[in-house]
Amino acid sequence: MTKNLDPTKSNLTTDQGAPVGDNQNSMTAGVRGPVLIQDVALLEKLAHFNRERIPERVVHAKGAGAHGYFEVTNDLSHYTKADLFSKVGKKTPMFARFSTVAGESGSADTLRDPRGFALKFYTEEGNYDIVGNNTPVFFIRDAIKFPDFIHTQKRDPQTHLKNPNAVWDFWSLSPEALHQVTILMSDRGIPATFRHMHGFGSHTFKWTNAEGESVWVKYHFKTEQGIKNLTADVAEQIAGENPDHHTEDLFNAIENGDFPAWKVCVQLMPLADADHYRFNPFDVTKVWSQKDYPLIELGRMVLNENPANYFAEVEQVTFSPGNIVPGIDFSPDKLLQGRLFAYGDAHRHRVGANSHLLPINRSKNDVNNYHRDGAMRSDANGGGSAYYEPNSLGGPTETPENKQASFEIHGVADAVPYDDDDHYTQAGDLYRLLPADEKTRLIENIVAAMSPVKDEQIKIRQIGHFLKADPEYGARVAEGLGIKI
Incomplete structure (x- = not known):
């Protein structure tokens, strides 16, 4: 040797x-x-x-991440039996990844784009992932539209250039996108840094307590650094000078001991309220009014450790909204239901069938199941133990007390739209809430984004949506585009 x-x-x-x-x-x-x-x-x-290089993520390819912890500051264990929320003072290690949605891995951090807000909690009961954004809503509400939507945000297959015609054609034919479009084109469309933005679970989930009682829940992460955004001009300047601005900012802040933190809150809705609330509570293009369901403090999230190796941790980390723990269940949100399959499947393709064995993805508690083999299997692969179930050899068995909570369903199996077609009230409310200077920047951003669209009918169709949300909103966009209404 x-x-x-x-x-x-x-x-x-x-x-x-x-x-x-x-x-x-x-x-x-x-x-x-x-x-x-x-x-x-x-x-x-x-x-x-x-x-x-492994295949980059189809969406959220450009991102940055950090380790930290979540600490419970308010006892809500009477609503959920999830161990990580079990008592005040309990700390759970976690990893966070922030990202842009549409850009490639080499794109600028300061693009006008939603920011991914993905969190992995390493609990004693398994890994729990909250895979959200820095916005409480999204452009679509059914997973069947997701590949088409993302195609419009990517490059044209002929020119290999971004295509404003495709973007606005899709949005103008998908009125449910209007709420998110309004947020995207507002000041909030370009956060100053990853540290200076809120985060949201976006979807509706379900909490269940030890007695089997359930409530609907939404997650909110309120930045303790304060909200800061960039104007389009400043964002463009930064993109030219330092396209990795957000990535660098997060790393340097943590390296210098300026640990970013978020106050974690939830909205809780009794199950019965979902049947008569004025908006479909499972529609991810809508928000729940905080007057109806106030924010309740749950805890605090702090990021205090940079990755030792970007590829091993930030690039190979995998998140899925399907990674849940006892006490947390799903809702019938149609976009969420599609993501439950798509995210895990994306990682099986991108990283491999055994990506859960990588240190960044490995749960802190023992994993006991009958999955075997596959590329890059790096553990004992079950050794010589039982490799099927049921068996009489003492292998791991299910625990009925950890079944997901049941809920009543009814109706005819069919491909049907959501039962709520009000795409304009909340977008209009948001517009009317903006201060005058923010309204002006919103209009300027929309006009700048729509001006390259060559098809006049696309512009007219989209203006029609703005008009339905608020007459002034639509009129100002039309005036900026030089279109008479």
Whole structure:
């Protein structure tokens, strides 16, 4: 065995642990001869280099992340039996990843785009993920429209350029997008940093307590740094000077001990209220009024440790809204229901069937099941234990007390739309709440974004949605585009 004579240095090895004698010169046939295929260290190095990039995320490709903790500050255990919320003072380690949605991994951090707000809590009962955004709503409310929507945000297959015609054609034909479009085009469309934005679980979930009683719940993460946004001009300038501005800001803040924090609150709705609330509470294009369901403090989230390696942690971390723990269940939100499959499936494709074994994704409690084999299986693979269930060999069995809470359903199985087509009230309310200067910037941003659209009918159709939300809103956009209404 080769010994390292200098204890301050480590030996360079191949992936199999064999020492590398020369990492500066390829093995050749003579001083000027061709390279030999027997230089296995060279072959391994080049082959690994060719495979250093896993497929980037289709959405949320550009992002930054950090480790931290969640601490309970208010006892809500009478609403949920989830262990991480069980008592005041309980701390749960976690990892957060913030991201833009549409841009590639090399795109600028300051694009006008929603920001992903994905959280992984390493609880004693398994990993719990909240996979949300910095907005409480989204553009669509049915997963069947998601691939088409994302196609409009990506590059045109012929020109390989961003296509404003596709963006506004889709939005103008999808009036449910208006609420999120209004948020996106407002000041909130470009956060100053990842630290200076709120986060939201966006979807409706269900909490269930130890007695089997349930409530509907929405998550809110209120930044303790205060809200700060960028104007379009400043964002464009920063994109040219430092496209990694948000990534750098988060890293430097934590490195300097300025740990970002968020106050965590929830809205709770009795199950029965969902049947008669004035908006469909499971429609992710709508919000619950905080006058009807006030924010209730739950805890505090703090990020206090940077990743040691970006690829191993930020790039390989996988999130799914399907990663839940006892005491937390799903709602019939149609977009959420689609995400329960799509996110896990995306990671099985992107990182691999055993991505849950990577340190950043591994749960802190033992994993016991009958899943076996697959590429990159890095644990004992079940050893010689039982590999099927049911069995009489003492293998792990289900725990009925941890079944998801039941809920009543009714109706005919069919492909049907949501039963609420009011796409304008909340968008109009938001417009009317904005101060005069923010309204002006909203209009300017929309006009700038729609001006490149070549099809006049798309502009007219979209203006019709703005008019229905608020007459002044639509009139000002029309005037900015030079269209008479």
